[in-house]
Amino acid sequence: MKLSNKQTALVVLAALIAITPLFFPSSYYFRVGSLIFVNSIAVIGIVILAGYAGQISLGHAGFAGIGAYACALAPVHLGLHPAFAVVLGAIISAVMAYVVGRPILRLKGYYLGVATLGFGILVSMVLANEREITGGPDGIQVPDLGLRAIVKTMGLDLNNSEFWYIFSGLALILGAWVALNLYDSPTGRALRALHGSEIAARTVGIDVARLKLQAFIISAVYASISGSLLALQNKFITPDVAGFMHSIEMVTMAVLGGVGSVLGAIFGAAILTMLPQLLTVFAEYEMLLMGLVMMLVMIFMRDGLLPSILRRIRGKDE
Amino acid sequence: MKLLSTTALSGLMALGLVSTAFAEIKIGASVSETGPAAFLGDPQTKTLKMMVDDINAKGGVNGEQIVLVIYDDGGDPNKARTFATRLVEDDEVVAIIGGSTTGATMAIIPVVEDAGIPFISLAGAINIIDPVKPFTFKTPHTDRMACQKIFEDMEAREITKIGMISGTDGFGASMQAQCKSVVGDYGIEVVADETYGPQDADMTPQLTNIKGAAGIQAVLNPGFGQGPSIVTRNFAQLAIDLPLYQSHGVASDGFIELAGAAAAEGVRLPGTALLVTDLLADSDPQKAVATAYKTMFEAQTRTSVGTFGGYAHDAMLLMVDAITRAGSADSVAIRDALEATSGLVGTTGTYTMSPTDHLGLDLSAFRMLEIKAGAWTLVE
Amino acid sequence: MPELMQFILSGLTVGAVYALVALGFTIIYNASDVVNFAQGEFVMLGGMITVFAHGAGMPLPLAAVIAIVITAGVGVALNKLAIEPARGAPVVSLIIITIGASIFIRGVTQLVFDKQLHRFPSFSGDDPIHIFGATLLPQSLWVMAGALVVFVALWLFFTRTLTGKAILATSNNRLAAQLVGISTNWVMTLSFAMSAGIGALAGVLVTPITLVSYDVGIALALKGFAAAMLGGMGNPKGALIGGFLLGLLEALTAGYISSQYKDAAAFIVILAVLFAMPQGLFGKKTTDRV
Numbered sequence: 001m002k003l004s005n006k007q008t009a010l011v012v013l014a015a016l017i018a019i020t021p022l023f024f025p026s027s028y029y030f031r032v033g034s035l036i037f038v039n040s041i042a043v044i045g046i047v048i049l050a051g052y053a054g055q056i057s058l059g060h061a062g063f064a065g066i067g068a069y070a071c072a073l074a075p076v077h078l079g080l081h082p083a084f085a086v087v088l089g090a091i092i093s094a095v096m097a098y099v100v101g102r103p104i105l106r107l108k109g110y111y112l113g114v115a116t117l118g119f120g121i122l123v124s125m126v127l128a129n130e131r132e133i134t135g136g137p138d139g140i141q142v143p144d145l146g147l148r149a150i151v152k153t154m155g156l157d158l159n160n161s162e163f164w165y166i167f168s169g170l171a172l173i174l175g176a177w178v179a180l181n182l183y184d185s186p187t188g189r190a191l192r193a194l195h196g197s198e199i200a201a202r203t204v205g206i207d208v209a210r211l212k213l214q215a216f217i218i219s220a221v222y223a224s225i226s227g228s229l230l231a232l233q234n235k236f237i238t239p240d241v242a243g244f245m246h247s248i249e250m251v252t253m254a255v256l257g258g259v260g261s262v263l264g265a266i267f268g269a270a271i272l273t274m275l276p277q278l279l280t281v282f283a284e285y286e287m288l289l290m291g292l293v294m295m296l297v298m299i300f301m302r303d304g305l306l307p308s309i310l311r312r313i314r315g316k317d318e
Numbered sequence: 319m320k321l322l323s324t325t326a327l328s329g330l331m332a333l334g335l336v337s338t339a340f341a342e343i344k345i346g347a348s349v350s351e352t353g354p355a356a357f358l359g360d361p362q363t364k365t366l367k368m369m370v371d372d373i374n375a376k377g378g379v380n381g382e383q384i385v386l387v388i389y390d391d392g393g394d395p396n397k398a399r400t401f402a403t404r405l406v407e408d409d410e411v412v413a414i415i416g417g418s419t420t421g422a423t424m425a426i427i428p429v430v431e432d433a434g435i436p437f438i439s440l441a442g443a444i445n446i447i448d449p450v451k452p453f454t455f456k457t458p459h460t461d462r463m464a465c466q467k468i469f470e471d472m473e474a475r476e477i478t479k480i481g482m483i484s485g486t487d488g489f490g491a492s493m494q495a496q497c498k499s500v501v502g503d504y505g506i507e508v509v510a511d512e513t514y515g516p517q518d519a520d521m522t523p524q525l526t527n528i529k530g531a532a533g534i535q536a537v538l539n540p541g542f543g544q545g546p547s548i549v550t551r552n553f554a555q556l557a558i559d560l561p562l563y564q565s566h567g568v569a570s571d572g573f574i575e576l577a578g579a580a581a582a583e584g585v586r587l588p589g590t591a592l593l594v595t596d597l598l599a600d601s602d603p604q605k606a607v608a609t610a611y612k613t614m615f616e617a618q619t620r621t622s623v624g625t626f627g628g629y630a631h632d633a634m635l636l637m638v639d640a641i642t643r644a645g646s647a648d649s650v651a652i653r654d655a656l657e658a659t660s661g662l663v664g665t666t667g668t669y670t671m672s673p674t675d676h677l678g679l680d681l682s683a684f685r686m687l688e689i690k691a692g693a694w695t696l697v698e
Numbered sequence: 699m700p701e702l703m704q705f706i707l708s709g710l711t712v713g714a715v716y717a718l719v720a721l722g723f724t725i726i727y728n729a730s731d732v733v734n735f736a737q738g739e740f741v742m743l744g745g746m747i748t749v750f751a752h753g754a755g756m757p758l759p760l761a762a763v764i765a766i767v768i769t770a771g772v773g774v775a776l777n778k779l780a781i782e783p784a785r786g787a788p789v790v791s792l793i794i795i796t797i798g799a800s801i802f803i804r805g806v807t808q809l810v811f812d813k814q815l816h817r818f819p820s821f822s823g824d825d826p827i828h829i830f831g832a833t834l835l836p837q838s839l840w841v842m843a844g845a846l847v848v849f850v851a852l853w854l855f856f857t858r859t860l861t862g863k864a865i866l867a868t869s870n871n872r873l874a875a876q877l878v879g880i881s882t883n884w885v886m887t888l889s890f891a892m893s894a895g896i897g898a899l900a901g902v903l904v905t906p907i908t909l910v911s912y913d914v915g916i917a918l919a920l921k922g923f924a925a926a927m928l929g930g931m932g933n934p935k936g937a938l939i940g941g942f943l944l945g946l947l948e949a950l951t952a953g954y955i956s957s958q959y960k961d962a963a964a965f966i967v968i969l970a971v972l973f974a975m976p977q978g979l980f981g982k983k984t985t986d987r988v
Contacts, residue, residue: 028407031400056790103973109789110733114927115972117920118965128486129958131495137488138420138443139395160432161403230396235428238395238421238488244920248797255790276397277404280389284809287352291802298795299783352808356913360813486958512957517917519715519908522708522833523953526701544815544909555826555833556704576817576909578824621814 006180009263013176017169030161032277037168038229039253040269041175045222046254047265048179052188053215054195055105058113058247059120063093063220064227065127065242068142069134071231075143082145086228090221097220098213105212117244124242139238142231164233171229172266175222179262182218191215223250256297258304267306341382343412343647345370345637346389346405348426349440349630350418353392354487354516357543358418361615361627362440363388366415368618369634379641387411393418395425402429412647415633417441418626419488427454436640436653438633440626443492447676453653455676457632457666458625459588459684461540464566465497467588467684468538469504471697475561477535481510481528483521483549485541489567490516493540509534516543521552529558536560542567547576554581561586569593569687570624579692586697588684592628592665593694604683607635608665625666632664700831705953706946707829711838713945714845715908718900719922720929720937721848722893727932728856729865729889732781732792736800738919739807740894743769744901745910746807749816758818766898772803773894777886800915808912820906837906844903845938848896852934865889869932928968930981939979944968 017037024030042064049055070089074080080088104115128137135141148163158166182188190211194201202208231237240246249272257268275293279286301308347366350359370386378384387409391398398417405411406429413436417423420443427446430437430453439446439456442464446456472480480501484494494513501508510531512524528537537560539549546568553562562585564573569589574582591604595612598605611631612623639662640655641647659671659678667683686697719741726734744765751761780795787795821840826833855862867875868885876882901910908914925944929936944964951963971979 026407028404031403031407035396035400050790056793058793104969107972107976110931111927111972111976111978113733113789113793114924115969118924118969121920121965122962125959125962128491131491136491136495137486138492139424141424160428161407234396234399234425236395236399236425238425240394240396240421244916251790252794252797255794259790277400283390284351285805286390288802288805288809291798291800291805294798295780295795295802298787298791298798299780302784302787302791352813352913354913356813357815512952514952514957515961517914519712519904520708520949523705523949524957526704527953530701544911547815547817547909548907551824554824555835557826557833572814576815580824621812 006184009180009261010173010177013263013266014173017173021165027159027161030159030165032274034161034164034168034233035230036266036270036273037165037172038226038233039250039273040172040266041168041229042223042226042250043253043257043265043269044175044179044262045219045226046250047259047262048182048191048222049215049219050251050254051259051261051265052183052191052195053212055212055215056109056113056251057116057216057219058244058251059116059118059123060219060223060250061227061242061244061246062120062123063097063223064230064246064250065123065239066093066096067224067227068231068237068241069127069140070224071228072135072140072142072237073133082143082232083147086225086232089228090224093220093224094217097217101213101216101220102209105209105216117247120242120244120247124239124244127239127242134239137239139236142235142237144235145232160233164229168229168233171225175225176262176266179222183262187211187214252294256294256304258306258308260303260307264304264306268304271305342385343379343382343641344385344387344409346387346402346409346411346414346416348389348391348398348401348405348414348416348422350393350422351390353394354543355393355419355422358440358626359390359393361619361621361624362416362418362630363390364619365611365615365627365630366634368614369631372614373634373638379638380645380647382647384638391416391418391422393422395419395421398422399425399429402426406430406433406435411435412649413437413637413641413652415440415630415637420446420492421488423456427451430454434653435649436637436656438636438656440629440633442489444496450674450676455636455656455671457629457636457664457669457677459566459666459679460677461493461496462500463679463681463684464493464588465500467681467686468497468563468565468586469501469506470681471586471686472506472536472563473504475536477561478505479507479509479531479533479535481512481531481534481537482508483512483514483524483528483537483539485516485543485545486513487516487541487543490541490545493565493567497538497540514541514545514549516541516545518545519548521545521549522556525549525552525556525558529556534560536563538563538565540565540567544576547573550577550585551581554578563587566590566625566684570626571622572624574689574692574694579689582689583691585689587687589687589694590625590628590666590683591685592623592625593687594685594696597694597696603663603668604665607663611665628665632666632669635664636662636669701953703830703832705949707832707834707838708953709946709949710842710942711834711907711945712948713942714838714841715900715904715918715941716921716925716944717845717938717941718841718848718896718903719918720926720941721845721852721934722897722900723922723926724852724932724934724937725865725889725893725896727926728869729886730781731869732796733923733926733931734776734893735793735796735919735923736776736803736915737893737897737922738915738917739800739803740769740773740897740915741901741904741918742807742910742912742915743772743803744898745905745914746811746816746901746912747898748902748905749818749910750811752818758821761818762902765902766895769898769901770891770895773890773892773897774887776894777890781890782883782886800919804912804915811912813912815909815911817905817909835907837903841903841907844899845941848899849934849938856934861885861888924965924968927978928971930978933978933980936978936980
């Protein structure tokens with residue numbers, strides 16, 4: 001049986017998630033792993049928006065904020081189970097993306113950048129200012145998902161980090177599967193045509209505006225779910241989750257790893273999540289090195305880390 | 319042969335492959351050395367490092383050396399949680415100090431409570447220790463106490479109508495909310511309530527509105543960083559002839575310098591003994607501790623000492639005191655000893671903890687200070 | 699009425715700060731189509747270097763000149779080491795490179811200098827000037843004058859000088875510019891030096907008002923970027939008006955509506971303007987090449 005590219009990618013991903021824990025010296029590594037997965041989910045959204053459709057967003061953390069605060073607020077105010085709060089957050093994000101995306105996506109390049117930036121800042125501002133509801137800049141507690149307790153009754157006693165490693169790992173595989181299928185679908189092909197040339201795509205009869213909007217909404221849902229998972233895992237969330245720096249982080253992870261492919265973007269998320277943990281050794285040089293890495297990768301590996309590395313390996317084979 | 323084995327052994331030790339012969343106590347810290355809360359975390363990091371060096375040079379605790387594992391969470395709660403997990407699971411520390419901001423602290427709490435590791439927070443909010451959590455303690459006064467101290471002073475000056483201008487950062491927003499919740503107890507009414515962003519350049523529009531509020535008698539500015547300095551300058555620019563109260567968020571000499579002595583004249587704020595060590599009576603129990611810390615900090619960093627560094631100082635002091643009394647570096651023993659802390663004099667105040675009080679300070683430790691001719695004076 | 703006047707004066711002060719940052723964006727954008735997110739760091743460097751040079755005993759004007767020269771050098775280095783090697787990279791990559799540069803510069807600054815807040819004295823004292831019952835600090839006049847002078851100089855530069863026109867030509871079509879004998883490398887070097895120099899000048903002018911520390915750059919870059927986009931990227935007139943407009947919007951919202959949502963109001967207006975005019979107020983309409 002010959003595996004398609006898509007299946008290979010999923011198998012590689014699943015294998016990595018399943019096997020690496022065998023080498024973890026302590027459960028702190030599960031925590032870092034689960035953060036990589038949560039970030040990866042948001043970054044896959046960026047791949048769909050930027051990699052497939054060629055649109056940039058500097059405000060996607062706004063959707064992560066919506067997803068996160070849905071999990072903090074809906075169980076308390078609406079009596080929803082946290083699991084349904086994740087869904088509610090995703091729905092709100094999708095609706096917001098639809099409302100905001102329609103006018104915004106007519107803009108191009110940096111203008112689209114500043115418009116999305118504005119959206120993200122508005123969300124984080126509301127989260128920080130509406131103290132009565134959101135707890136303000138100091139953040140708010142998030143109810144427990146309760147799934148870990150259920151797993152425990154089934155005889156599997158996991159600590160918080162281990163549980164979230166597994167849970168967000170599964171969520172990531174699901175998210176990657178959906179994104180990879182989208183890539184091969186007619187919509188995915190149309191999106192890529194759009195990325196190549198918007199005008200060319202339009203002349204062959206592709207509804208450019210609708211397509212861009214679809215990509216924007218889908219990517220917003222990914223960001224929202226990522227925010228929800230982060231909130232549920234940390235059991236505490238602050239408006240930082242919707243902040244400008246978080247938006248930039250998402251885009252950087254995607255582009256650094258290779259925005260053209262899901263695996264590349266996950267690779268980027270892994271590198272950028274682990275980097276600050278590794279750089280603690282250098283203490284005060286951390287910021288300097290972080291900036292340096294961002295610049296060097298973008299200058300010398302323009303397509304992102306993973307594609308460049310793969311090309312080098314293949315280049316040697318030939 | 320002997321020489322060879324010695325060399326081999328020291329080589330292995332250098333690689334960390336052989337555990338060193340003398341015992342050590344690992345204490346972890348996660349503070350905001352960089353980021354928007356660097357005003358808090360930077361002096362805290364320096365303080366923790368210099369105290370550990372000092373304690374070790376004097377022979378350590380119970381004859382054991384302290385090893386400080388310190389991470390910079392940049393004020394980001396998500397990072398703080400990751401570092402807390404790392405400290406507990408990977409570095410296997412016996413206790414943790416940190417969380418410069420309330421956000422970072424709240425993210426650390428679930429980790430330490432889960433793992434049973436004693437934790438001393440350096441952040442202000444009251445909900446850190448109320449309700450009491452078994453392993454969580456804190457050294458700073460709560461925001462609410464700062465508000466109460468200020469309102470007591472206002473009450474004494476027969477001020478009944480005030481305006482507030484608060485920063486929208488965590489510190490300012492939290493104190494704004496706390497102040498508004500207790501202000502009624504003092505018969506004071508907030509007749510104007512304005513805010514500003516932490517990076518704003520000019521607050522004259524907000525102050526103009528406050529100035530125009532009917533019957534206003536004083537202004538309170540909860541905030542930290544550059545905001546309060548700019549507010550103070552704008553206050554002078556608009557020639558608002560009312561008493562201006564700042565918070566403990568700017569209690570350091572740096573504030574007078576940045577706001578300018580002329581603009582800061584007459585500004586009052588609740589501060590700790592640290593700022594006025596020279597003015598304390600010799601009989602004051604805090605004089606020795608505060609002077610020693612001030613001298614050490616200013617000699618080593620060549621920057622002026624502030625309240626926030628003092629919180630880290632007191633946290634380490636509490637920790638070392640607890641470990642000494644516990645006689646061991648067992649986490650639960652340290653926790654029990656922390657809770658039994660009694661009459662320990664720090665720079666912030668005198669700590670007496672109990673199972674229902676994991677802060678152990680009262681209002682008496684706050685001192686109302688007034689800036690006169692570019693220097694701090696005590697308000698009697 | 700004095701209230702309104704005070705709000706306007708406050709808006710003009712803050713707006714001049716934004717305008718200066720936005721003008722810095724304009725030059726680099728005109729030469730290379732790059733929006734330089736490290737522009738705020740130039741402002742920060744201008745302030746920080748002046749503070750430390752002044753603290754080391756130099757007179758303020760000399761310290762300011764040194765700060766501007768050093769920062770211009772940093773701008774040139776940024777171009778040579780990071781922007782030039784990445785020529786032709788997509789917009790997102792360039793955004794990440796310049797954000798990386800801004801993090802890098804911040805990292806170096808906190809090592810070389812410190813993490814404290816700093817300030818140096820206002821140029822003409824702190825005695826407020828009274829205008830129709832409102833007050834203005836003399837330093838605000840310096841900042842406003844700075845923004846206007848830089849604007850006029852840039853406008854003359856781009857319309858009256860050959861070098862300025864060469865920059866515009868390079869932006870328009872790099873290859874064609876080279877064909878007619880323009881040294882595009884020189885144009886890039888010059889525009890980064892100018893941009894950084896203007897940023898540093900802004901830093902020198904605003905520090906007595908806003909104070910400076912190693913991390914004030916991001917917020918300034920964001921506001922300057924927003925102002926430049928509001929006015930229309932690449933147009934000095936747009937940068938100037940965008941900056942003042944943004945400052946006035948914030949001050950009037952803070953004065954009349956809610957100080958909590960003044961930044962929100964600014965962004966809502968930007969979004970509204972962009973919906974109606976996708977190229978900003980004074981941006982030029984471009985057509986895509988297929």
